[in-house]
Amino acid sequence: MINIESLVRPNIRALKPYSSAREEYTGTAGIFLDANENPNGTWNRYPDPYQMELKKTLSALKSVPMEHIFIGNGSDEVIDLAFRIFCTPGQDKALTFSPTYGMYEVSAGINEVTLIKLPLDENFQIDFEGLDQLIGDPNLKLIFICSPNNPTGNMLNHIDRILKQFKGMVIIDEAYIDFSNSVSWAQKIGEYPNLMVMQTLSKAYGMAALRLGIAFAQPAILSYFNKVKPPYNISQVNQETALALLADSEKIWLEKEEVIKQREFLRQELLKISGLVIKIFPSDANFLLVEVTDADRIYQRLLALEIVTRNRNTQVPNAIRITVGTAAENQQLIKALKQIAHEKDFIY
16 A cells, blocks of 8 residues: 655655635635735635635536545646655656656756656557666656647556556646547546546636646645645636636537547548658547658748647657647648648658
8 A cells, every 4th residue: 555645755744834814714704804905806805725616616527526636727737746745856756758748847857856758669658668677766756647648649558557566656647638538547546546637627628828737636645735835826717717617518518529520620631631741640639740741841831821830850750740720720721731742842
């Protein structure tokens, strides 16, 4: 049995967290004179530090009890907090499977944590032979698994093998899970005490501007995240906006289904552009990773046509990542790529 307390940095275990005015008082009152707020205005009061109404809505939406939910200022805050809670700077290590989401590496650098980047195999799946040589390192405290993976778009297999072997924290980043038919690992947090699952309202829910990341884990883990986070990390405006948007569940579902439909449209149309598109990698996300003849030049030509994609040539040779847009945007992209394919200097 994994002891969560033993995974936490000693100074974090001993930390006495800041106690905000809204934590010390619970209930209803007619007059608030406790938090040095301006008594005038619409947004003059501090927000709920634990976002209870939003957690209640997310609990029903995700079928996860409220006490197993943490809300961060984007998933990036969750990632940063994980490094600060579990990794001693200059001593401990974390591991990712490359290519993957770049903020794991950035947060590791900020927190002075050595990041091991284990390459995925030719099918963008975990190389367990390489992992087995690393997983026993006593200084390895965190493993980040992005599934569906960014930028490759595919689900990673056999994650349960890591959960059964590794004695540190396993964080599965499911930012794109809503575009997949796979069951979320959030339903397994009761089976694995060292598991945390991240999701977001930025992608399928269309709330990227609100910066709302979600983490699911055992309360023993989340107690440290609540201890270390800033007291009012989610604004009242963002909480209320998210609640209003989540109330229209049918609209969210229809928009997600349209993205999935357009993803298939893009895949089929891209395959028709011979001489430019070499391969389209399988995707369970809202984007496609596309191997092309010359990623750098195609990326620049699309920019000239006022279409912005993501050049991933440094991560996957000659690959560009294309986010699924609206039907009109996707048709414009296909038209532009066909135009580029017929230009003399792009005929191979």
